[in-house]
Amino acid sequence: MEQFIQQLINGLAWGAIYALIALGYTMVYGVLRLINFAHGDVYMIGAMTAYYVAHWLGFASAPSLQGFVVVMIVAMALCAALGALIELVAYRRLRHQPRSSMLITAIGVSMLLEFGGQRVFGPDPKFFPQLIESHSLFRAGGVVLTNLDALVIVVSLVLMIGLRWVVMKTRVGMALRAVSFSYDTAALMGINVNTVLSLTFMLGSALAAAAGAMVGLRNPKIDPLMGLLPGVKAFVAAVLGGIGNFPGAVVGGVLMGVTETLVAAYLSSTYRDAVAFVILIGVLLVKPTGLFGKVTVEKV
Amino acid sequence: MKRTRSLLIAVVLALWGSACSQQADEIRIGEYGSLTGGTATFGTSTHEGVLLALTEINAGGGLLGKRVTVITEDDQSKPEEAVTAVLKLIKQNQVVAVVGEVASSRSLAAAPVCQANKIPMLSPSSTNPKVTQVGDYIFRACFIDPFQGSTMAKFAINTLKVRRLAILTDTKNDYSVGLTQFFRDTVKSLGGEIVAEESYGEGDIEFKAQLTAIKAVNPEAIYVPGYYTECALIARQARELGLTATLLGGDGWDSPKTAEIGGKAVDGTYFTNHYSADEQRPEVQKFIADYRAAYGGKVPDAMAVLGYDAMRMLAAAIARAGSSDGPAIRAALAATKDFPGVSGRITIDGERNARKAIVVLKIDNGEFRFVESIAP
Numbered sequence: 263m264e265q266f267i268q269q270l271i272n273g274l275a276w277g278a279i280y281a282l283i284a285l286g287y288t289m290v291y292g293v294l295r296l297i298n299f300a301h302g303d304v305y306m307i308g309a310m311t312a313y314y315v316a317h318w319l320g321f322a323s324a325p326s327l328q329g330f331v332v333v334m335i336v337a338m339a340l341c342a343a344l345g346a347l348i349e350l351v352a353y354r355r356l357r358h359q360p361r362s363s364m365l366i367t368a369i370g371v372s373m374l375l376e377f378g379g380q381r382v383f384g385p386d387p388k389f390f391p392q393l394i395e396s397h398s399l400f401r402a403g404g405v406v407l408t409n410l411d412a413l414v415i416v417v418s419l420v421l422m423i424g425l426r427w428v429v430m431k432t433r434v435g436m437a438l439r440a441v442s443f444s445y446d447t448a449a450l451m452g453i454n455v456n457t458v459l460s461l462t463f464m465l466g467s468a469l470a471a472a473a474g475a476m477v478g479l480r481n482p483k484i485d486p487l488m489g490l491l492p493g494v495k496a497f498v499a500a501v502l503g504g505i506g507n508f509p510g511a512v513v514g515g516v517l518m519g520v521t522e523t524l525v526a527a528y529l530s531s532t533y534r535d536a537v538a539f540v541i542l543i544g545v546l547l548v549k550p551t552g553l554f555g556k557v558t559v560e561k562v
Numbered sequence: 563m564k565r566t567r568s569l570l571i572a573v574v575l576a577l578w579g580s581a582c583s584q585q586a587d588e589i590r591i592g593e594y595g596s597l598t599g600g601t602a603t604f605g606t607s608t609h610e611g612v613l614l615a616l617t618e619i620n621a622g623g624g625l626l627g628k629r630v631t632v633i634t635e636d637d638q639s640k641p642e643e644a645v646t647a648v649l650k651l652i653k654q655n656q657v658v659a660v661v662g663e664v665a666s667s668r669s670l671a672a673a674p675v676c677q678a679n680k681i682p683m684l685s686p687s688s689t690n691p692k693v694t695q696v697g698d699y700i701f702r703a704c705f706i707d708p709f710q711g712s713t714m715a716k717f718a719i720n721t722l723k724v725r726r727l728a729i730l731t732d733t734k735n736d737y738s739v740g741l742t743q744f745f746r747d748t749v750k751s752l753g754g755e756i757v758a759e760e761s762y763g764e765g766d767i768e769f770k771a772q773l774t775a776i777k778a779v780n781p782e783a784i785y786v787p788g789y790y791t792e793c794a795l796i797a798r799q800a801r802e803l804g805l806t807a808t809l810l811g812g813d814g815w816d817s818p819k820t821a822e823i824g825g826k827a828v829d830g831t832y833f834t835n836h837y838s839a840d841e842q843r844p845e846v847q848k849f850i851a852d853y854r855a856a857y858g859g860k861v862p863d864a865m866a867v868l869g870y871d872a873m874r875m876l877a878a879a880i881a882r883a884g885s886s887d888g889p890a891i892r893a894a895l896a897a898t899k900d901f902p903g904v905s906g907r908i909t910i911d912g913e914r915n916a917r918k919a920i921v922v923l924k925i926d927n928g929e930f931r932f933v934e935s936i937a938p
Contacts, residue, residue, distance in 0.1 A: 526771035
């Protein structure tokens with residue numbers, strides 16, 4: 263039982279990371295009907311930015327919680343700018359082209375970031391500076407909750423609540439929701455669709471950057487291809503929850519993290535990566551719209 | 563697809579190769595290794611060792627009256643790139659012999675190419691037995707996994723006096739799988755007990771699920787035969803979960819990154835290795851002094867030592883053969899006996915493996931300390 267609770271904690275912290283990345287997929291899909299394959303790589307850039315910022319600002323040699331907060335916020339801001347740039351350069355002109363054009367462009371952007379990243383950052387794994395020393399925060403019998411796991415869970419939760427507030431309570435959030443229904447109609451209502459799309463990419467990328475910075479802290483090995491698998495899995499998590507649906511992405515991400523951990527713990531780690539795809543196939547067979555997805559009728 | 567591509571490359575390179583023939587006044591030796599990628603420190607250290615040996619060889623008048631050059635190819639820590647690198651070295655650069663690789667999976671990928679072209683390949687530090695079984699042109703300058711795995715098992719049972727052991731294997735890695743098998747067998751034959759066996763894959767960063775499962779059965783020691791990046795992360799996460807068992811590893815731990823990534827978590831762990839900088843033999847101390855002078859005061863790791871030993875063994879074989887012909891070098895390498903290497907006195911056995919002593923090191927405050935030396 264103790265072991266099971268510990269595994270749930272492990273899975274929850276890992277799932278929170280997936281949830282943050284999945285939110286970006288879901289947001290972009292919601293407004294653009296685009297699966298932004300480059301999103302996993304924005305997560306990588308987030309981790310890399312945090313790494314360099316930590317060194318430049320000198321926090322690597324003087325670790326502190328405040329230092330990490332600053333590093334994470336700077337990484338989030340820079341990745342938000344990157345997200346807006348990707349939208350502007352790669353996707354904006356393709357908006358009224360066949361959807362597959364944009365999809366293939368997304369794959370291109372993903373490769374550009376991965377292999378450009380290998381060129382710029384070097385292909386060797388980097389050791390992320392330990393801005394916060396890990397220690398156990400809470401111990402009951404054999405169950406341990408480390409401060410880093412707690413940090414990941416709390417920060418993720420705060421960011422998700424923040425995002426929900428932006429989307430549901432602010433004017434830009436309302437615009438975002440309107441665009442997600444139909445951007446042509448939203449444009450007719452006087453909403454600046456371009457601004458809203460930029461904002462969507464900025465929000466999603468900032469969340470991915472936060473995920474990247476926290477993974478760097480918790481599992482301190484980062485490299486230019488680190489976004490590949492988590493990106494795919496977060497995408498599956500978004501589909502599992504019902505792509506385009508916010509709570510769905512969060513639930514999907516957490517489910518994914520917990521399932522993976524349980525598979526590695528009770529079956530074998532060999533099946534860990536396979537399980538994501540089994541889930542994807544299962545969801546598509548049984549409930550193609552995902553757990554929280556709405557059935558939409560394709561209009562002709 | 564991959565096969566057609568490498569075939570195509572082979573054809574193109576063969577045509578090119580025949581166009582530019584070997585220059586008469588130099589002997590070319592090829593080297594391929596992981597200068598970048600997940601095991602970059604292995605490749606760079608080996609390369610530094612090889613270059614140090616090369617400088618010495620040329621300072622001593624070269625081989626067969628000719629200058630020796632080393633042509634180096636980076637395989638980016640990827641087996642498929644290793645094949646391309648070796649093809650290029652043999653067909654395009656027309657090397658007479660090849661030094662490489664550290665990782666067994668990459669040596670296994672490239673060895674068939676060398677064998678088919680009758681070019682001797684000398685792996686400095688691939689320890690999986692399968693590597694030299696590829697054919698009679700494949701050699702190594704290090705001991706093999708059965709010896710390494712069983713030595714660590716004996717050390718755990720006899721010296722550390724532990725009985726309940728767990729194993730965490732990298733199932734994507736031939737080297738790790740091999741060590742696990744021999745460690746497990748020896749532990750059982752010595753009366754110890756394997757209480758848990760878990761696995762991970764090279765490149766993973768999250769190991770808490772497996773470590774939690776191991777913690778539940780409460781072993782006294784955990785054997786983690788893998789490469790330094792994953793092993794150091796495993797050590798960190800094990801300590802975070804409150805696992806206090808002693809961690810044991812193999813020569814894949816020998817990198818400055820182990821202590822950098824692992825920090826306090828790797829203190830008090832043990833691993834088997836090819837050499838220790840603490841050893842007082844004159845060969846060792848001379849090599850360390852030369853290496854430090856050449857590379858800005860850096861202390862050499864075992865990969866540098868084996869790169870140096872492999873290059874010198876190969877040079878000695880070419881000198882004895884009196885020829886730079888593949889078959890002649892092969893025969894001379896196979897006859898290597900009591901070669902005074904930095905990593906010990908090396909004798910090549912019938913399976914083309916090096917027989918020599920192994921050392922056990924302990925990590926203490928980030929430093930690797932010599933514990934004991936065990937002869938085969």
